[in-house]
Amino acid sequence: MEATGGQQQRNCVSCGRAIAWDANVCPYCGRDYRLQMMAPQAQPMMSEGVKVVIYIISLLVWFVGIVIGAIYYTKPDAESKEFGKMCLILAVLGMLLWAFCIIMGAIL
Numbered sequence: 001m002e003a004t005g006g007q008q009q010r011n012c013v014s015c016g017r018a019i020a021w022d023a024n025v026c027p028y029c030g031r032d033y034r035l036q037m038m039a040p041q042a043q044p045m046m047s048e049g050v051k052v053v054i055y056i057i058s059l060l061v062w063f064v065g066i067v068i069g070a071i072y073y074t075k076p077d078a079e080s081k082e083f084g085k086m087c088l089i090l091a092v093l094g095m096l097l098w099a100f101c102i103i104m105g106a107i108l
């Protein structure tokens, strides 16, 4: 399709280039206009599926959960903080479970 002339345009607030009026994402800098975020470097948070996988990893491999949880818990946005807290809680649970298995293994 080459007959796109005459389309209304606006300037990207992030990089200043002219983009299509109804563009969802700036083709030059990748700024996403579907998200009404004010932070200039706001990155989209991971999907729910990825979160669940990391929760399971945190529970099963607790030291990985503690590392991931600590990284996310120190991030400024609330969603990352909440995610980090959840990873840490699951990691502690996983650690208790792991310690319980070690103790039971030592007794039996």
Ligand SMILES: [Zn+2]
Pocket (backbone or CB within 6 Å): 012, 013, 014, 015, 016, 017, 026, 027, 028, 029, 030, 031
């Ligand atoms: Zn842009």
